[in-house]
Amino acid sequence: EVQLLESGGGLVQPGGSLRLSCAASGFTFSSYAMSWVRQAPGKGLEWVSAVSGSDGWTYHADSVKGRFTISRDNSKNTLYLQMNSLRAEDTAVYYCAKGSSVYSSSSLNYWGQGTLVTVSS
Amino acid sequence: QSVLTQPPSASGTPGQRVTISCSGSSSNIGSNTVNWYQQLPGTAPKLLIYNNNQRPSGVPDRFSGSKSGTSASLAISGLQSEDEADYYCAAWDDSLNGHVVFGGGTKLTVL
Numbered sequence: 326e327v328q329l330l331e332s333g334g335g336l337v338q339p340g341g342s343l344r345l346s347c348a349a350s351g352f353t354f355s356s357y358a359m360s361w362v363r364q365a366p367g368k369g370l371e372w373v374s375a376v377s378g379s380d381g382w383t384y385h386a387d388s389v390k391g392r393f394t395i396s397r398d399n400s401k402n403t404l405y406l407q408m409n410s411l412r413a414e415d416t417a418v419y420y421c422a423k424g425s426s427v428y429s430s431s432s433l434n435y436w437g438q439g440t441l442v443t444v445s446s
Numbered sequence: 447q448s449v450l451t452q453p454p455s456a457s458g459t460p461g462q463r464v465t466i467s468c469s470g471s472s473s474n475i476g477s478n479t480v481n482w483y484q485q486l487p488g489t490a491p492k493l494l495i496y497n498n499n500q501r502p503s504g505v506p507d508r509f510s511g512s513k514s515g516t517s518a519s520l521a522i523s524g525l526q527s528e529d530e531a532d533y534y535c536a537a538w539d540d541s542l543n544g545h546v547v548f549g550g551g552t553k554l555t556v557l
Contacts, residue, residue, distance in 0.1 A: 360546070362491075369448065370483070370491060370534050372546035384544055420490055431538045431546045432481045434502060436490040 327351040327435045329421045334440030341411050341444070347404040347421030347437060355379050355399040358424030360433055361406045363417035363442075373419070374406060378427035389415075411444045418442075449474060450535050450549035457555040463523040466552045468535035470516050474547050478538040480518040482511055485532040485551075494533070495520060522554075530556045 333345040345361070360375040374395035375384045383395050394407040404421055418441050422433035451469040458464040468480065482495035493502050495511035498518065510521045518537075522529055535549040 362548075369532075369551040370485075370536075370548045372536070372548060375546065384546075386545055387542065422491075425493075425496060431478070431536045432493065432496040433483075433491075433536075434493045434496070436492070438490055 327423065329423060329435060329437035331419065331421045331437045331440040334419065334442045336443045336445065337411055338446050339412060339444055342407070342409045343411065343442060345406040345408065345419055345421075345440060345442070349402045349404065349421075349423070352423070354397075354402040356427055358426065358428055358430050359395075359397060359404045360422045360424060360430050361395060361404075362420045362422055362433070362436075363415075364420070364439075365414075365417040368417075371417075372430075375424070375430035376404070378424075382428075384430065408442070411442075413444050416442060416444050448550040449539065449547035450537065452533075452535060452549035452552045454550065455553050455555065457557055458522075458525045459557045460525055460527060462525045463521060464525060464554065465522075466520045466533050466535075466554070468518045468520070468549050470518075470537060470547070472516060473541040474516075474537040474539040475513065475518055476516040477540055480511065480513050481536045482509075482518075482520045483534045483536065485534065487531070491534065525556055527556045530554055 361373040418439040421437040423435040425432040483491040485491040498513040
């Protein structure tokens with residue numbers, strides 16, 4: 326059974342940093358692209374970042390480029406999102422999601438339960 | 447403002463057929479496949495349709511997807527009360543070194 330378990334969310338001040346983790350199990354982690362998608366309170370889904378399966382190509386939304394970095398450790402079956410220079414508009418539930426293939430970032434066939442990040446003073 | 451355009455709301459009565467549209471451009475829907483997600487209240491999104499018209503295992507065949515040019519549609523036939531949810535379309539966009547774009551979402555109400 327595929328499981329994705331996010332952690333690392335919480336309350337952080339504007340300008341601060343946070344690192345999200347997503348522990349994956351139930352599939353060959355290195356064979357699939359992984360993504361982070363966020364959802365601000367009462368708003369729609371916004372794709373944040375993606376990383377390919379084994380060669381590590383990364384992609385980031387313009388809204389987070391230069392501030393957020395996605396990475397993965399295939400030896401630990403874990404996905405990360407390093408978030409720096411956080412802003413109030415980054416407040417959202419952050420979902421970890423599995424791609425349906427090694428490069429697929431828009432077809433996300435499994436999602437975690439999400440972790441809430443609140444940026445406020 | 448989302449890159450993919452969806453109607454904010456849709457509604458239907460039990461048993462009816464409803465469709466939700468998703469409009470994009472040549473850099474996203476026009477050149478890549480479309481995926482649809484269903485988000486029930488208080489839960490994580492779930493992949494409903496992938497590669498324009500394919501259903502993952504377990505998704506009822508009441509749900510179907512189609513694509514033509516730079517637009518796509520999700521159809522739900524035999525509407526049921528448990529279909530009340532938010533629906534999102536998504537696609538890869540080839541512009542700006544590549545990224546994923548979502549529609550703004552459509553809230554489906556079963557009357």
